[in-house]
Amino acid sequence: MVAFMMTGCEGHSVVVYESFEDYPVRKGSLSEMEYTPSGASFHLWSPNADEVRLMLYEEAEGGHAFETYHMQLGDDGTWHVNVNGDLKGKFYAFNVKMNDEWLGDTPGLFAKAVGINGLRGAIIDMAQTNPVGWENDRKPALRSLADVVVYEMHHRDFSIDASSGIEHKGQFLALTEQGTQSPEGLSTGIDHLKELGVTHIHILPSYDYASIDEHTFKDSHYNWGYDPQNYNVPDGSYSTDPTKPDTRIIEFKQMVQALHQAGIRVVLDVVYNHTYNAATSAFEKTVPGYFYRIKSDGTFANGSGCGNETASNRPMMRKFMVESVLYWMREYHLDGFRFDLMGIHDIATMNMIRQEAQKLDPQVLIYGEGWAAETPLYAADSLAMKANIARMPGIAAFSDEMRDGLRGPWDDDKKGAFLAGLPGHEESIKFGIVGAINHPQVKMDEVNYSNKAWASEPVQMMSYVSCHDDMCLVDRLRTSVSDLKGNDLEKLDMLAQTAVLTSQGIPFIFAGEEVMRDKKFVHNSFNSPDSINAINWHNKAKYQSVYNYYKGMIALRKHHPAFRLGSAELVRQHLEFLPVEGSGVVAFCLKGHAGGDAWNNIIVVLNARREAAKVEVPEGKYVVVVKDGWVNEDGLGSLYGPVLSVAPETALIVYQDN
Numbered sequence: 001m002v003a004f005m006m007t008g009c010e011g012h013s014v015v016v017y018e019s020f021e022d023y024p025v026r027k028g029s030l031s032e033m034e035y036t037p038s039g040a041s042f043h044l045w046s047p048n049a050d051e052v053r054l055m056l057y058e059e060a061e062g063g064h065a066f067e068t069y070h071m072q073l074g075d076d077g078t079w080h081v082n083v084n085g086d087l088k089g090k091f092y093a094f095n096v097k098m099n100d101e102w103l104g105d106t107p108g109l110f111a112k113a114v115g116i117n118g119l120r121g122a123i124i125d126m127a128q129t130n131p132v133g134w135e136n137d138r139k140p141a142l143r144s145l146a147d148v149v150v151y152e153m154h155h156r157d158f159s160i161d162a163s164s165g166i167e168h169k170g171q172f173l174a175l176t177e178q179g180t181q182s183p184e185g186l187s188t189g190i191d192h193l194k195e196l197g198v199t200h201i202h203i204l205p206s207y208d209y210a211s212i213d214e215h216t217f218k219d220s221h222y223n224w225g226y227d228p229q230n231y232n233v234p235d236g237s238y239s240t241d242p243t244k245p246d247t248r249i250i251e252f253k254q255m256v257q258a259l260h261q262a263g264i265r266v267v268l269d270v271v272y273n274h275t276y277n278a279a280t281s282a283f284e285k286t287v288p289g290y291f292y293r294i295k296s297d298g299t300f301a302n303g304s305g306c307g308n309e310t311a312s313n314r315p316m317m318r319k320f321m322v323e324s325v326l327y328w329m330r331e332y333h334l335d336g337f338r339f340d341l342m343g344i345h346d347i348a349t350m351n352m353i354r355q356e357a358q359k360l361d362p363q364v365l366i367y368g369e370g371w372a373a374e375t376p377l378y379a380a381d382s383l384a385m386k387a388n389i390a391r392m393p394g395i396a397a398f399s400d401e402m403r404d405g406l407r408g409p410w411d412d413d414k415k416g417a418f419l420a421g422l423p424g425h426e427e428s429i430k431f432g433i434v435g436a437i438n439h440p441q442v443k444m445d446e447v448n449y450s451n452k453a454w455a456s457e458p459v460q461m462m463s464y465v466s467c468h469d470d471m472c473l474v475d476r477l478r479t480s481v482s483d484l485k486g487n488d489l490e491k492l493d494m495l496a497q498t499a500v501l502t503s504q505g506i507p508f509i510f511a512g513e514e515v516m517r518d519k520k521f522v523h524n525s526f527n528s529p530d531s532i533n534a535i536n537w538h539n540k541a542k543y544q545s546v547y548n549y550y551k552g553m554i555a556l557r558k559h560h561p562a563f564r565l566g567s568a569e570l571v572r573q574h575l576e577f578l579p580v581e582g583s584g585v586v587a588f589c590l591k592g593h594a595g596g597d598a599w600n601n602i603i604v605v606l607n608a609r610r611e612a613a614k615v616e617v618p619e620g621k622y623v624v625v626v627k628d629g630w631v632n633e634d635g636l637g638s639l640y641g642p643v644l645s646v647a648p649e650t651a652l653i654v655y656q657d658n
Contacts, residue, residue, distance in 0.1 A: 015047065015077075020290050023047045024077040025315045030323050032108040033092065035125055039084040042069075044094045044108055045316065046286050047077025051097040054081050055105065060091050060115020060122070060243070091120040096286055106285040109320065111230050112327075113245045116215065118208040118230045122245030126331070129249040131257055137333050140263045142199065142363040145396075145459040145506065146566030149554055150267065150365075151198040152467055153511035155206070155238045156222060160530050163537035164188045172206075172238050172251040176258040184541035192540075194262050196514060196547075197554040200365060201259065202267040202338055204468060206252070208233045210276040211527070214242035222533060224468060224526045225269075226306075226340060227276035231324050256333050265335035267365055268328060272312065272321050273344040273372075274304035283310075291317050293377040303344045305373030312345040313378060318352065321345075325353050329360050342368025343385040344376045347392060350384045354394045367462050367506070370397030370454075389436075390456040396506055398462045401449050402432025406465050406496050408480050413471055413523055416480035418608050419492050423583030429606070430577060430586060435504035436461035437568040441577045457568050461505035465496045469526070472510060474518045483610070490516065491649040494549045494629055495606060498651035499586075501553045502563055502604050504571050514550040515539040545629060552631025556653075559633060561595035562602050570595060579616065584609040585646075589617075599655035607646040617641040618656075626653035 017023055026045045034041045042054050052073075055065035071079035071094075093105035107114050107121035115122050142148070159166040159174035165181045166189050168174045180189040187195055205225030212221050217237035225235065234252040236242025256266050275281040278300050283291035293301040293311045303309035311317050328334045337357075342350065350366075357364045370386025381388070386397045404410060405428025408417040418425040427446035434442060435458025436450075444451055455461045466473045477492050478484065484492075493516065500507050511517075512535040519525050520532050540547055557563045565571050574594035578587040590602040603622070607613040624636040628647055639654060646652040 017048055020314060023287075023290065023316070024075075025319060026078050027076045030110045030320060031112070032110050033112070033121060033123065035088065035123055037086045037088070039082060040087050040123060041080065041082045042071070042092065042094075043078050043080050044071065044096075044286065045076075045078045046096050048287065049073075049079065049096045049098055050100070052079040053095045053097075054083075055093050055095060056083070056087065057091040057093070057120060060120055060245075061117065087123045088125060090123045091115050092123060093120045094286070098288065103285045103288070104280075106282045107230060109282050109286055110232055110323070111282075112232055112331075113249065114208055114230050114233050115245055116236060116242045117213065118210070118233065118236075124246050124249075126249075129246050129253065131250060131254045134253060134257060137257050137260055139333070139335055139361065140199070140260055140265055142265065144564075144566050145363060145365060146564040147558070148200055148365060148506045149198045149501075149557065150200045150202050150462070150506065150508045151193065151196070151511060152202040152204070152508060154204045154224065154468065154533070156530060157533050157535055158511055159189065161534040161536055164535070165537070168240065170238065171240060172234070172248075172255040173240065175201075175255045182537040182540055184538065186537075186540045186544075188537050188540075190258060190262050190264075193264055196551055197558065198264065198509070200265045200267050200336060202269060202336075202508075205269045205271055205340075206235055206238060207231050207268075207270075208235050212237045217242055222527055222529055226271050226526070228271050228274070229276055230282070231270075231272070232327055253332060260333070265365070267336035267338055268334050269338045269340060270325070271340040272324070273310055273339075273341040274306045274308050275310070278308040287316075290314060291320075295377060301377035303372040303374050303376030304341055309344050309372075309376055312349040313382075318349045321349060322353050322356055325357055326360065329357060329364070335361065336365030336367075339366070339368030339384075341372050342397070343370055343372040343383055345384045346378060346382050347384050347388055348382075350392055350395055354392070358394065366394065367396035367398070387450070387454050389454050389460050392460075393456070396460045396462050397454075398464060398508070399432050399436055399505060401428045401436070401447055402463060402499070402503070402505075403465055404448055405429045405432065406499060407473070407476050410470060413476065413479045418584070419477065419496055420481045421584055421608055421610055426583060426586050429499060430588075432461070432463055432499065432505065433503050433586070433588060434458065434571055434575060435463070435568075437504075437571060439572055439575070455568075457566070458504035458571055459506055459566055461503075462508045463500045463503035463505035464508035464510070465500055466513065467508070467510050469524065471521065471523050472517055472519050473513050474516050475521045479521060488649060490543065490546050491629065492608075494546060495608065495649055495651055497550060498553060498604075498626070499606055501557050502653075504563070504565055504575065507557070509550070511535065512539075514547050516543040516546055549629055549631055553626070556625065556631060556633060560597050560599060560602070562590040562593075562597040562599065565595045578603070580613070585613045585615065587615045600658055601656035603644070603652075603654050605644065605646045605652045607648065607650060607652070610648050612648055613646045615644050615646065617644055621657040622654035623657050624652070624654050626651055
């Protein structure tokens with residue numbers, strides 16, 4: 001309800017609202033600057049402002065405005081002004097006055113181009129940021145989400161080391177270079193990704209974030225990027241020139257274009273759940289309090305653990321998130337989104353994002369962390385938590401059940417689990433193998449963290465053993481497995497990924513695990529230097545057998561639909577766990593030409609024991625395709641039932657020779 005109206009300083013009517021729920025929702029697009037050579041129009045949603053000014057600047061930072069314009073309030077809470085003349089190359093900022101106080105310069109809520117360090121909006125012609133052939137850019141074919149294999153990477157990690165052989169180290173353009181090689185002559189960069197066979201790369205936050213000074217971007221400054229500043233502009237530190245507002249946009253598009261041409265889709269890590277600093281954010285400088293959840297004492301709720309949490313349930317925050325995702329899809333041709341701390345967002349908003357995104361791309365990939373850092377200030381049954389995933393069709397969540405069942409708990413690096421030979425984790429791995437769905441053979445009372453299935457379909461579960469925000473797999477194994485000797489490390493690494501890549505969920509691999517990367521035992525390397533985070537590409541030659549195993553397992557999954565049935569009903573029909581005596585072994589059969597597979601009765605055995613394991617199987621002859629760290633779909637020999645012997649710390653995959 002509107003409380004009353006008053007007259008502002010410029011003679012216009014100012015509307016005062018009793019609560020945030022009464023604020024109008026902006027009509028149409030949230031675009032705040034529209035450029036033409038003859039003039040530009042500016043718009044800012046700030047329904048409770050007393051006054052709003054537009055300032056034009058010659059530079060991206062410093063100096064004084066060469067022109068100031070008073071904006072006029074429209075009927076949907078949006079302020080407008082048109083400025084004549086060609087303003088291309090200039091910069092702008094809005095300043096909102098509220099309760100006789102100017103809140104300070106901001107590039108707006110939805111800036112699409114900014115100057116260095118993102119403090120001012122940039123006036124550019126977006127039509128001139130498209131690389132040659134952009135209009136012909138096409139998404140790589142994708143039949144089903146069940147076919148997805150994700151590779152999570154950070155721009156600096158992937159290319160910054162001298163051994164990468166990449167010219168544009170740590171930059172968007174690193175993923176456009178072809179023919180790059182390690183000193184040993186093995187492929188790196190985009191050729192490595194093509195060779196590995198992944199379908200999607202997940203790039204850590206690549207929008208404009210606040211924790212890196214773009215003036216010194218070439219120095220050894222590092223951050224993962226979970227510090228949002230301007231959500232709809234690529235970050236300048238990954239461009240060749242952050243001082244030129246169009247460069248970062250062009251180069252980001254060139255990266256996407258090159259990956260698409262290589263047959264790889266692109267997922268952007270998005271962090272709508274919090275901002276770097278609430279008090280100085282564009283949200284707070286435009287409509288104080290509205291975009292955040294505020295506790296009864298007036299302080300910011302902190303479900304993110306970063307000092308604030310956004311209010312996705314409010315209509316304009318929901319509109320912002322939906323429109324931002326669609327903008328990245330339309331302008332940058334992105335193919336998917338990973339939602340940081342998705343459990344802070346409400347279910348209705350996530351479902352709306354998925355519905356609108358699927359109109360542009362029916363196979364858009366949407367997944368996230370089904371949890372929060374602290375308890376959000378919103379009803380638990382309305383949040384996009386892992387437990388509520390069944391109410392969000394087409395959206396996936398990470399399975400920490402499978403992750404920690406394999407390697408041990410997130411909060412204790414020294415504690416192992418299945419891979420360390422510890423008993424009691426088999427049901428958690430089975431839960432991951434079936435894709436977090438209800439399966440009659442999974443004993444839910446023995447699964448860690450969850451006492452019931454939370455996915456309605458297996459493609460709603462992300463299957464993984466490690467990612468960026470934890471010890472990488474090699475470091476975790478070295479820390480949690482006390483009796484490593486010989487090539488145990490490589491064997492356990494490959495065993496872990498066999499579980500991931502034979503899971504009916506969507507496999508997710510952390511960049512560099514295929515070449516045994518390490519991070520010097522740093523658990524939280526978000527701002528550690530390149531010496532900690534960089535992938536050493538010499539490892540590809542050193543651990544070529546491990547790399548070949550990953551590559552072979554990805555190809556095996558691609559070629560055989562039994563490993564990616566995509567349907568809970570088909571999984572329950574075709575996936576049967578085999579009886580095993582004792583702990584440390586998980587075995588299952590994909591029976592009856594599952595999913596139309598040419599192979600019949602595929603048997604997978606994961607043996608984490610320090611001795612050979614024997615598993616009873618139906619009588620018959622079996623063709624071996626995975627054994628002792630080797631993958632060969634043409635066969636590695638034959639075995640015969642009713643008992644199969646599996647070497648220590650390895651996986652065995654066979655199929656019945658009819």
